[in-house]
Amino acid sequence: KHKRTKVLRRDEYLCQECKRYGRSTPATTVHHIIPLEQRPDLGYTNQNLLSLCAKCHDAFHDRTTHQLTELGKYWVNKIELE
Numbered sequence: 001k002h003k004r005t006k007v008l009r010r011d012e013y014l015c016q017e018c019k020r021y022g023r024s025t026p027a028t029t030v031h032h033i034i035p036l037e038q039r040p041d042l043g044y045t046n047q048n049l050l051s052l053c054a055k056c057h058d059a060f061h062d063r064t065t066h067q068l069t070e071l072g073k074y075w076v077n078k079i080e081l082e
Contacts, residue, residue, distance in 0.1 A: 003044050004030045011051035017060075017071070018053060027051035031060060033075045035068070047079055 007030045018025035031050045034042055042048040052060070060072040068076065 003049070007046065007049045008051050010046070014051065015053035015056050016050050017056040025053045025056075028054050029057045031057055033072075033079055035061070035066075037066075050075065 008027055011027060013027055015023075015025040015027045029052050031052045032043065033048050033050055036043050039048070059069060060075070061068050
C-alpha cells in the first residue's frame with residue numbers, strides 16, 4: 001500500500017495514459033507495466049509501475065487470457081527505451 005501511494009503521488013494521482021492525450025482523469029490503479037508473472041523482481045520497481053484509471057487499466061491486458069494488448073506492449077517498449 002505504501003508503494004502504491006508513492007506511485008500515485010509521483011504521477012499526481014492522474015492516469016498516465018489519459019494524460020498522453022491531454023485528459024485529466026483520476027488514477028485508481030497502479031499497473032505493473034511488465035507483468036509480475038514475467039518479472040517478479042520488478043514488482044516494486046518505480047520504473048515498472050504506472051498510475052492508470054480503471055478504463056485504461058482494462059485496455060492494457062486481456063482479462064481472459066492475461067496477455068498484454070498492443071497498448072500494454074507499447075508501454076513495455078517505452079520503459080525499455082528509457
